[in-house]
Amino acid sequence: DVKVTQSSRYLVKRTGEKVFLECVQDMDHENMFWYRQDPGLGLRLIYFSYDVKMKEKGDIPEGYSVSREKKERFSLILESASTNQTSMYLCASSAAGANYGYTFGSGTRLTVV
């Protein structure tokens, strides 16, 4: 069974901390994505990557950065966590091409206090 694994299911961090969210896929997918999910707002794209060492900003990149050093791993970094970054973070991957849907991870619920 193909999988996208997010390293933590729940995280609690303090304001100002640097936070790393890790995502690993085992499907040899080219594309990887980070979304945040908030009630009433749906899924909003933060960053995505179509290849190793490549990254592109999504719709809400402010306050975030990403790293993709290996094909299977895509990390989301909150440089200085703030309370408005409390959210559910979803990682997804897909094969190259627009016809394929995403495979999602289980999500990381981050609370910033």
Place this chain on the structure above:
Amino acid sequence: AQSVSQHNHHVILSEAASLELGCNYSYGGTVNLFWYVQYPGQHLQLLLKYFSGDPLVKGIKGFEAEFIKSKFSFNLRKPSVQWSDTAEYFCAVNRGFGNEKLTFGTGTRLTIIP
């Protein structure tokens, strides 16, 4: 930029009722369309997708959706819902070429009353 509208935020139905969830998108060119479902406490799963051919698409668990290009719509339907269909449903779209990222709607929460 493309956008996706799901006008039903919360739908409550009794078991065996018929379901139709609305989805409209804004992009005028070739599109691929998707419906995802998120059951309570679980990850998002693909229900069905359309990228070409027959505009009536059948997915898993008895769901289907119809692509109506003239209405920019891709509504999700099921003739008879079950309690286990209680979940949040998301419509998504991308442009039908290249490595196009998905734009999601805000979701519809479906509650089925036994």
